[in-house]
Amino acid sequence: MGYPNGLVPQGKQPLFSFGVITDVQYADIPDGRSFLGVPRYYRNSILVLQKAVQSWNNHQNISFSLNLGDIVDGYCPKDQSLDAVKKVAKEFGNFNGRVYHMIGNHCLYNLPRSELLPLMSFPSVDRAYFDFSPIPEYRFIVLDGYDVSAIGWPHDHPHTIEALNFLNEKNPNLDKNSPNGLVGLERRFLKFNGGIGKEQLIWLDKTLQDATKTNQKVVVSCHIPLDPGATSKESLLWNYDEVMDVIHRYDCVKVCLGGHDHKGGHSIDSCGVHHRVLEAALECPPGTDAFGYIDVYEDRLSLIGTDRMASSELVFNH
Numbered sequence: 001m002g003y004p005n006g007l008v009p010q011g012k013q014p015l016f017s018f019g020v021i022t023d024v025q026y027a028d029i030p031d032g033r034s035f036l037g038v039p040r041y042y043r044n045s046i047l048v049l050q051k052a053v054q055s056w057n058n059h060q061n062i063s064f065s066l067n068l069g070d071i072v073d074g075y076c077p078k079d080q081s082l083d084a085v086k087k088v089a090k091e092f093g094n095f096n097g098r099v100y101h102m103i104g105n106h107c108l109y110n111l112p113r114s115e116l117l118p119l120m121s122f123p124s125v126d127r128a129y130f131d132f133s134p135i136p137e138y139r140f141i142v143l144d145g146y147d148v149s150a151i152g153w154p155h156d157h158p159h160t161i162e163a164l165n166f167l168n169e170k171n172p173n174l175d176k177n178s179p180n181g182l183v184g185l186e187r188r189f190l191k192f193n194g195g196i197g198k199e200q201l202i203w204l205d206k207t208l209q210d211a212t213k214t215n216q217k218v219v220v221s222c223h224i225p226l227d228p229g230a231t232s233k234e235s236l237l238w239n240y241d242e243v244m245d246v247i248h249r250y251d252c253v254k255v256c257l258g259g260h261d262h263k264g265g266h267s268i269d270s271c272g273v274h275h276r277v278l279e280a281a282l283e284c285p286p287g288t289d290a291f292g293y294i295d296v297y298e299d300r301l302s303l304i305g306t307d308r309m310a311s312s313e314l315v316f317n318h
């Protein structure tokens, strides 16, 4: 599928463009490593964000930007969390347009939702999922992957209790972040992941129904990836299958964007939907970058990545 010979026509103007960045995970602490030994550059990541904002502003035609989540790292000393979140929010604020944020696990290690949502200018302070239409032909849906989660809600909140019961049932390890002994796709049942609750699933279904009626093409974004082909099994949404069942009921969703799995990835699922997981700003050694912008056309999204963020042509398959 796609264009004959794989050639994408050049020279046509995009309908609009938007900026993308993910997993900044800033903290004013020395460089470190992930559990698996991958280097993490906590101080450099905010410089990557600064360059991203500068580049989006210089472009002069970026309508809005999407931050796929995790603005501050979990290792940020807790007495600095508020200042760190404000510092990163201020950098995003230097962009000459609106930034739509997603909640990530590292955001929730630092501050509760009640503090995060207003600081990150979510459209509503009551919930972290929403949709918007930059032009009548397109709709963007932002999902809250930590809706049912053992992090971020008060300890006695029904969603915390639901998440803890779920983890106890699915993951026998004492450390619920450990995938030891879990096999294949079971390896996603980790505390640093989460799921989409019933109410959000109903909202997603209604929103896609509405987009179908109004003949809109849809881009779905979520911090946690939605397709096993685009991510490691340890970074997959708990109920990715339920979410994709809803998405696949309709033809309108063309692309899903994610973060969380820092190395990035791309897949096309069984129904032709593209899943593009974006490369993390946190893993950029000083002097390197990972951000980009996406040109939106009638029949494709074209990601123009900088440096460690790979460029991708996401040609619609239906």
Ligand SMILES: Nc1ccn([C@@H]2O[C@H](COP(=O)(O)O)[C@@H](O)[C@H]2O)c(=O)n1
Binding pocket: 033, 034, 035, 036, 175, 177, 178, 179, 192, 234
């Ligand atoms: N294969 C893994 C990956 C992670 N963990 C646990 O999760 C924590 C967070 O992981 P990071 O990649 O963000 O460092 C880590 O401290 C481990 O507890 C694991 O057990 N096995």
Ligand SMILES: O=P(O)(O)OC[C@H](O)CO
Binding pocket: 023, 070, 105, 106, 192, 232, 234, 235, 260, 261, 262
């Ligand atoms: O950024 P982290 O620490 O949540 O890392 C999540 C990784 O994708 C786990 O495989």
